[in-house]
Amino acid sequence: MRLNPIPMVRQFFADSQRMLNISYKPGMNEFKRTLKIVLLGTIVLGIMGYIISIIVGVAV
Numbered sequence: 001m002r003l004n005p006i007p008m009v010r011q012f013f014a015d016s017q018r019m020l021n022i023s024y025k026p027g028m029n030e031f032k033r034t035l036k037i038v039l040l041g042t043i044v045l046g047i048m049g050y051i052i053s054i055i056v057g058v059a060v
Contacts, residue, residue: 026034
């Protein structure tokens with residue numbers, strides 16, 4: 001039995017179009033808030049990794 005990919009591709013594009021229609025571009029305030037949260041998380045993880053690497057380096 002062979003599957004016909006045409007209906008699946010059409011459904012994918014219809015779903016993609018629906019998603020693009022309901023999505024929106026964030027405002028500057030929302031973008032800045034998200035950027036701050038991501039940067040804070042990256043810094044915290046970096047500091048934790050640095051501390052762990054120091055502990056492992058001293059223990060060895």
